[in-house]
Amino acid sequence: MRRLTLPLGMLLLLAVPALADKKDDFKKAASVNGASCDLIPYSSLNSSCRDAYSQQRDWCTGDRERGCADLKQSDEKDRDIAKERLENAKQCIDKRKYVMSKFEDASSQLSSESDSDPEIRELAKTIKDKIDQSIEDHKKALQEVENRREKCDRVYNGRD
Numbered sequence: 001m002r003r004l005t006l007p008l009g010m011l012l013l014l015a016v017p018a019l020a021d022k023k024d025d026f027k028k029a030a031s032v033n034g035a036s037c038d039l040i041p042y043s044s045l046n047s048s049c050r051d052a053y054s055q056q057r058d059w060c061t062g063d064r065e066r067g068c069a070d071l072k073q074s075d076e077k078d079r080d081i082a083k084e085r086l087e088n089a090k091q092c093i094d095k096r097k098y099v100m101s102k103f104e105d106a107s108s109q110l111s112s113e114s115d116s117d118p119e120i121r122e123l124a125k126t127i128k129d130k131i132d133q134s135i136e137d138h139k140k141a142l143q144e145v146e147n148r149r150e151k152c153d154r155v156y157n158g159r160d
Contacts, residue, residue, distance in 0.1 A: 026123040035134035039127060040106040049102035056095035060145065064088040067148040068155045082155035089149035096145060100138040107131045 022041075029041035037049035058064075068085055071078035110131065113124035 023117065023120055023123075026120055026127065030123045030126045030130075032130070035103075035137050037102070039131050039134060040102065041123075041127060042106060042109060045102055045106050045109070049099060049106075052095065052099045052102060056092070056099050059088060059095045060092040060141075064092065065145075065148075068152040071152075071155045073155045073158050079156055079158075082152045086149060086152035086156050089145055089152055092145050093142065093149065096138060096142045100135060100142070103131050103135050103138065107135065 025041040025043070029039050032038045037046055037053055040046040040049055065088075066085055067089075068078075068082045071082050071085075073079060073082075107128055110124045110128040113121060
């Protein structure tokens, strides 16, 4: 088997555009404010986050985010509504956890960013700080959905 070897100069020519693209991705991510998948500078994780966030939005907003505080366990119709809202909350929890896992994966990758470029290391630190704050925000939102799920469970299962 014959090995292909490239001269060092050619390897550098191939690496420079990749580093420039990476730096641009990191600069763009560092400029983002708020909890958004745009904070993630790694294209595959960013794409996974966007797909998952879309599903989270479907299950965690609008009528699907309604809780059961207005429902009574003694009313059969309310119990049916509570069952539906309980299932919505369970789906929302699953979707939120998955989105949060994308932010956790990005944070982990950013922690190990050992690129020789000091600018990328500094940008990685800035982005990681923002992502870690976003993870805390996700945890709070997840707890709110969990509380909603518990209330619906109590209404549906007669423990209200």
